[in-house]
Amino acid sequence: MTHYSFILVESEEEGNVGAAARALHTMGHQDLRLVRPKVDHLSGFAKAMAHGSQHILDSAPVYDTLVAALHDIDFACATTARHRQEKHHYVSIRELPERLQQNGTLQRVAIVFGSERSGLSRQDIEPCDVITTIPQSVLNPSLNLAQAVMVYSFVLAEAQTQIQIKDQRLNRQTMPPLQYANLKTAMMGLMNRIGLSERYQTYVVRALARLPYEDLYLLHNIRAQVDRVLDRFESRAHPPDADDAP
Numbered sequence: 381m382t383h384y385s386f387i388l389v390e391s392e393e394e395g396n397v398g399a400a401a402r403a404l405h406t407m408g409h410q411d412l413r414l415v416r417p418k419v420d421h422l423s424g425f426a427k428a429m430a431h432g433s434q435h436i437l438d439s440a441p442v443y444d445t446l447v448a449a450l451h452d453i454d455f456a457c458a459t460t461a462r463h464r465q466e467k468h469h470y471v472s473i474r475e476l477p478e479r480l481q482q483n484g485t486l487q488r489v490a491i492v493f494g495s496e497r498s499g500l501s502r503q504d505i506e507p508c509d510v511i512t513t514i515p516q517s518v519l520n521p522s523l524n525l526a527q528a529v530m531v532y533s534f535v536l537a538e539a540q541t542q543i544q545i546k547d548q549r550l551n552r553q554t555m556p557p558l559q560y561a562n563l564k565t566a567m568m569g570l571m572n573r574i575g576l577s578e579r580y581q582t583y584v585v586r587a588l589a590r591l592p593y594e595d596l597y598l599l600h601n602i603r604a605q606v607d608r609v610l611d612r613f614e615s616r617a618h619p620p621d622a623d624d625a626p
Contacts, residue, residue: 382480383488384536385411386529387449389504390495394419398429398437399526400493405433407530407537412440413449415504418495446492446504453490455483458500458508459532461522471512473535479510491532496525555596563600564588570603573610 386404391397391414398421401412414421421442427434443449450456457476471479480489492508494500505511514523514531523531555563564585571581591599 382486383411384409384533385413385453385488385490386533387413387415387446387490387492388417388525388529389415389446389492389500391417391419391421391525392496393525394421394423394426395429396496396525397421398426398431398433400529401426401430401436401440402433403526403530403533405430405436407533409533409537410436410439412436413490414440414442415446415449416444417442447507450490450507452488454486454488455480455510456490456492456508457510457512458492458505459494459528460499460505460511460513461516461528469510471510473512473514473532476512477535489536491536493525493528554593560588560596563596563603566603566607567599570607573607 386400386409388397388400397414397417397419404410404412420426421437421440426437430437441449457471460470480486491512492500492504494504514528516522567584567588568581571584576584588596588599
C-alpha cells in the first residue's frame with residue numbers, strides 16, 4: 381500500500397496548517413511535513429483549526445529545505461494552480477492515482493504544496509517528479525491551501541475511506557414474517573385490481589423477496605396510498621343506488 385506524505389512549503393497562515401492537518405486525519409493520512417513555515421504550526425489557533433487532529437501537528441517535522449523533506453520519498457508531486465513558464469508535464473488530479481499506479485514499485489509518494497501567496501518556487505519544483513493541478517471552472521480565485529490539501533487527501537484515500545453517517549433505518553431488523561406475508565398478499569390484491577398480467581405479478585413477487593427493510597416499508601406505504609386513490613375513483617364511478625341509501 382502506498383504511503384502518502386503531504387508537505388507544506390513556506391505556509392503563511394496558521395489556520396491553513398491546522399485545517400490541512402484535519403483534512404489529512406479525516407482521510408486516513410498521518411504524515412504532514414513542513415518546510416520553512418512562516419507561522420507557528422503548534423499555536424492555539426492552528427490546533428483549534430485542526431479540531432481533533434492536533435496529533436498530526438504535534439508529530440509534523442520541520443525542514444529547512446524541500447530536498448531534506450523528501451529524503452525517504454520515491455516520487456514527489458508538486459501542486460500548482462497556474463501555468464509555469466518552464467516546460468513541465470502537468471497531470472490532472474483526476475489522472476494522478478492512475479499515473480501513480482503505473483509505477484507499481486512506489487512505496488512513498490509526496491504531495492507538495494506551496495505558500496498561500498505565491499505557491500511553489502522554481503527551486504522547490506525542481507526536485508519533484510511531476511506537476512499536478514486541480515481543474516477549475518475559472519482561473520481565479522484558486523483554491524485555498526487547506527481546500528487543496530483536502531481535495532488531494534480525499535482523491536488519494538479512496539480505497540481507505542467509508543461513509544461514516546449511519547442511517548438508522550438501514551440498520552434495523554428485517555420485516556417480521558407475518559408483516560411481510562400481509563404486504564405480499566396486499567400487493568397481489570392491488571396487482572389484480574389494476575389488471576397486471578400474471579407474468580408481471582410473478583416478477584414483482586420475486587423482487588419483493590430481494591428488497592431490504594426500508595424499501596419494503598416504502599412500498600407498503602405506496603401500495604396503501606394507491607388503494608385509497610382507487611377506492612375514491614371507484615366510489616365516484618359507481619355511486620350507491622337510491623334504494624341502498626339509508
